[in-house]
Amino acid sequence: MPDDLKKRVKELIVRQLKLEMDPSSIADEAPLFGDADGGLGLDSIDALELVLGVEKEFGIKVQDEEVGVKAFASVNALCDFVREKAA
Amino acid sequence: MNSPNSSARTRVALVTGASRGIGRAIGERLAADGFHAVLTYRADAAGAETAAAAVREAGGSAEAVKADVTSAADIEALADRLDREREGVDVLVNNAAVLKNGLFALMPDASWNLVIDTALGGTYRMTKAVMRGMLRRRWGRIVNISSLAAFSGSAGQTNYSAAKGALVAFTKSLAAEVGAFGVTVNAVAPGFIDTEMISFLTKEVREDFLKRVPVRRFGCPEDIAPFVSFLCTEGAGYLTGQTIRIDGGFVG
Numbered sequence: 001m002p003d004d005l006k007k008r009v010k011e012l013i014v015r016q017l018k019l020e021m022d023p024s025s026i027a028d029e030a031p032l033f034g035d036a037d038g039g040l041g042l043d044s045i046d047a048l049e050l051v052l053g054v055e056k057e058f059g060i061k062v063q064d065e066e067v068g069v070k071a072f073a074s075v076n077a078l079c080d081f082v083r084e085k086a087a
Numbered sequence: 088m089n090s091p092n093s094s095a096r097t098r099v100a101l102v103t104g105a106s107r108g109i110g111r112a113i114g115e116r117l118a119a120d121g122f123h124a125v126l127t128y129r130a131d132a133a134g135a136e137t138a139a140a141a142v143r144e145a146g147g148s149a150e151a152v153k154a155d156v157t158s159a160a161d162i163e164a165l166a167d168r169l170d171r172e173r174e175g176v177d178v179l180v181n182n183a184a185v186l187k188n189g190l191f192a193l194m195p196d197a198s199w200n201l202v203i204d205t206a207l208g209g210t211y212r213m214t215k216a217v218m219r220g221m222l223r224r225r226w227g228r229i230v231n232i233s234s235l236a237a238f239s240g241s242a243g244q245t246n247y248s249a250a251k252g253a254l255v256a257f258t259k260s261l262a263a264e265v266g267a268f269g270v271t272v273n274a275v276a277p278g279f280i281d282t283e284m285i286s287f288l289t290k291e292v293r294e295d296f297l298k299r300v301p302v303r304r305f306g307c308p309e310d311i312a313p314f315v316s317f318l319c320t321e322g323a324g325y326l327t328g329q330t331i332r333i334d335g336g337f338v339g
Contacts, residue, residue: 045264045267048222052222052223055219055223056223
């Protein structure tokens with residue numbers, strides 16, 4: 001079940017941001033944003049897209065930036081966030 | 088422009104402070120353009136209802152809604168209802184503003200706060216409430232009504248000038264954030280428009296002012312509404328982050 005959520009999140013990222021990559025190639029702990037090595041290098045516009053995508057896919061509203069920054073740090077962080085909000 | 092006759096939903100245009108003056112003219116014009124016009128008012132129910140009725144009589148779609156832009160609760164309730172009933176707001180005209188002129192050195196805190204909170208705070212609250220829907224639908228038009236006061240620096244209007252000037256900067260910054268989503272953000276800065284807001288000016292002040300207006304007359308709401316109408320069309324999709332002064336060429 002946890003793997004299923006990870007898969008959904010990775011597919012959401014690729015689909016919402018129109019990335020040309022295989023969802024399974026996104027490392028669970030890779031930093032999504034910023035210039036960190038091994039990260040996806042997403043920017044603030046991508047962040048907005050992800051907020052919309054999470055809203056659409058999981059019905060969860062990200063209301064403020066503080067929550068968003070933590071929740072979107074990596075695939076694992078996003079999965080934790082979704083699980084927490086769905087509980 | 089809008090497509091009220093196709094199977095696509097009718098787009099919604101929300102104008103704050105639309106019971107009279109510039110706001111009302113803009114609301115009526117957007118309704119004529121095919122939007123469902125939501126005309127908000129704080130206290131002047133009669134004015135707003137009359138405007139909405141006039142729109143309906145002309146074959147358009149409009150509603151008058153009591154909503155104080157300084158009230159977070161009012162704003163949230165309105166945005167939620169429009170989300171539920173009409174999928175949200177497509178065009179937002181942040182027009183609501185009040186004047187509390189006076190010399191700065193003698194200005195009560197309440198005068199400063201109210202003016203800032205209405206024009207600038209109201210813009211913040213209302214725009215935030217409708218933005219998510221615009222981003223989701225990947226189409227939006229935000230038009231902030233600034234003022235000549237943002238540029239001309241006249242005594243007795245430090246609060247109003249601060250608020251209206253802030254809107255110019257806010258417009259540029261927000262435009263940069265949401266351009267990728269098909270949402271444009273612009274401001275219109277009217278000069279002296281002959282509405283109730285400037286009815287207190289003396290004849291001397293009026294004559295004095297006109298000397299600095301090449302077009303040699305005061306403006307009327309119909310000088311402002313057509314440009315706002317244009318900003319809300321498909322054709323204006325590449326125009327964003329701008330403040331356009333409509334002030335008869337005011338020199339000063």
